[in-house]
Amino acid sequence: MITCSAPGKIYIFGEHAVVYGENAICCAVDLRTRVHIEHDESAIISIESVLGKTGIDFEIHPYVSAVIERMREFASIKGIRIKIESDIPVGSGVGSSAAVTVATIAALNRMFDCNLTLEKIAKLGHEVEIQVQGAASPTDTYVSTMGGVFMIPQRKQLKNIECGIVIGNTNVLSSTKELVANVAELRKNYPQIIGPVLSTIGSMSEIGEELVDNSDYISIGKLMDINHGLLDSIGVGSFELSSLVYAARSSGAFGAKITGAGGGGCMVALMDKAKTEAVAGAINEAGGSSIITNATEHGVMVESNL
Numbered sequence: 078m079i080t081c082s083a084p085g086k087i088y089i090f091g092e093h094a095v096v097y098g099e100n101a102i103c104c105a106v107d108l109r110t111r112v113h114i115e116h117d118e119s120a121i122i123s124i125e126s127v128l129g130k131t132g133i134d135f136e137i138h139p140y141v142s143a144v145i146e147r148m149r150e151f152a153s154i155k156g157i158r159i160k161i162e163s164d165i166p167v168g169s170g171v172g173s174s175a176a177v178t179v180a181t182i183a184a185l186n187r188m189f190d191c192n193l194t195l196e197k198i199a200k201l202g203h204e205v206e207i208q209v210q211g212a213a214s215p216t217d218t219y220v221s222t223m224g225g226v227f228m229i230p231q232r233k234q235l236k237n238i239e240c241g242i243v244i245g246n247t248n249v250l251s252s253t254k255e256l257v258a259n260v261a262e263l264r265k266n267y268p269q270i271i272g273p274v275l276s277t278i279g280s281m282s283e284i285g286e287e288l289v290d291n292s293d294y295i296s297i298g299k300l301m302d303i304n305h306g307l308l309d310s311i312g313v314g315s316f317e318l319s320s321l322v323y324a325a326r327s328s329g330a331f332g333a334k335i336t337g338a339g340g341g342g343c344m345v346a347l348m349d350k351a352k353t354e355a356v357a358g359a360i361n362e363a364g365g366s367s368i369i370t371n372a373t374e375h376g377v378m379v380e381s382n383l
């Protein structure tokens with residue numbers, strides 16, 4: 078059996094703006110999706126996860142199904158059992174779809190000796206996300222493949238984030254595709270207003286690059302608070318997200334904001350490591366589900382090959 082895993086991610090700055098070519102800073106986090114693959118004598122393909130057990134099925138397992146079809150370019154894929162386990166909340170802006178996509182590509186790559194490089198895995202992952210979602214920037218799949226902290230679109234690696242990270246899940250599902258479309262509509266209707274908001278978000282990453290490299294988490298937190306306000310202004314905030322953001326800020330976080338597409342899903346806060354429990358507790362009291370995590374430099378990897 079081959080097991081590959083890939084991490085989820087948070088945006089320090091720049092979601093939505095990155096869709097329009099603005100800069101973003103994105104950080105892989107130590108929540109992983111594991112994909113186990115073994116040969117099946119019966120020549121049948123099965124995919125098992127918390128969502129159920131299926132064959133190739135674009136309704137229930139769209140990303141894994143699309144990966145299998147795509148990987149047929151490189152190998153004759155039949156007779157496999159795929160099992161997915163994940164620490165990453167699904168459909169919540171923490172990169173669950175990128176992680177399952179990238180980990181499945183890597184596992185099939187190893188099982189069928191396709192010799193794909195990491196760059197190629199990231200590229201295929203992005204193409205699969207576009208196929209399933211209709212639109213996606215390469216950010217999530219790139220960061221999940223490589224691990225670490227990256228300035229996008231340059232793909233410049235920055236210093237790892239070393240402070241505490243707490244993610245707060247509103248447990249409200251949201252659709253990235255719809256939210257990206259809503260922002261596009263708003264930008265079309267009010268270009269003089271939304272254009273500058275998106276480019277201001279992009280400027281935060283430009284300033285943020287040096288702050289990340291200097292580990293200046295206090296200043297990063299201040300900019301994250303501003304970034305949250307700007308995300309709210311383009312319609313991707315919600316009462317639940319802001320409740321968790323304010324709870325995190327008032328319990329000692331350096332700063333807090335939406336992470337990912339918004340609308341529901343997750344927020345993220347940075348804090349001194351000694352404050353992680355206090356911030357996580359405040360997020361839970363405000364009605365969210367907190368996850369204490371860390372940045373990780375480990376991207377997609379083969380965990381076992383027995």
Ligand code: MEV
Binds near residue numbers: 093
């Ligand atoms: C979603 O995680 C981030 C967005 O910027 C969309 C994308 O980059 O594809 C909202």
